[in-house]
Amino acid sequence: MMQEKRSIGRILHLFKFLAIVENRRDEGVNKRKVRLRPFRILAVGLGVVTLVMLSKFPGKAVSLERQQAQLEAAASAYYDAQSENNQLNTELSEINTSDFIERTARRDFGYCWYGETIYEVGNLDEITAVQEFEVYGEE
Numbered sequence: 042m043m044q045e046k047r048s049i050g051r052i053l054h055l056f057k058f059l060a061i062v063e064n065r066r067d068e069g070v071n072k073r074k075v076r077l078r079p080f081r082i083l084a085v086g087l088g089v090v091t092l093v094m095l096s097k098f099p100g101k102a103v104s105l106e107r108q109q110a111q112l113e114a115a116a117s118a119y120y121d122a123q124s125e126n127n128q129l130n131t132e133l134s135e136i137n138t139s140d141f142i143e144r145t146a147r148r149d150f151g152y153c154w155y156g157e158t159i160y161e162v163g164n165l166d167e168i169t170a171v172q173e174f175e176v177y178g179e180e
Contacts, residue, residue: 135141146152153159162168 151159
C-alpha cells in the first residue's frame with residue numbers, strides 16, 4: 042500500500058509537473074503572439090509609406106511637368122518683356138537728343154534749315170524696286 046501511495050504520488054507529481062510545463066509553454070506561445078517586434082513594425086510601416094508615395098507619384102509627376110512648362114513659358118515671356126524694355130529705354134535715351142528732334146522734324150513735319158531746298162522724289166518706289174534680268178544660259 043505504501044508502494045501504491047508512492048506511485049500515485051509520483052504520478053500526481055508527474056501530472057503537476059506536466060501541467061506546469063504545459064502552462065509555461067502556453068504562456069510562451071502567448072508571449073510570442075503579444076510580443077511586438079520593432080523591426081517588423083518599421084518594415085511594414087515603410088512598406089505602407091512606399092505604397093502610398095508610389096500611388097501619389099504619377100499625379101505629382103504630371104504636376105511637375107506642367108509646372109516646368111509654365112516656368113519655361115514665364116521665362117520666355119520675361120525675356121521678351123526684358124528685350125522690349127531695353128529697346129524702349131534705348132529709344133527714350135535717344136528722344137532727348139538734338140539729333141532725334143531734328144530728324145523727326147525733317148521727316149514728319151517737313152522742316153528745314155534756312156537756305157536748304159527740299160526735293161521730293163515722286164517715283165521712289167520704282168527706283169528702289171529690284172529689277173530682274175534674264176541671264177543667258179541660266180535657268
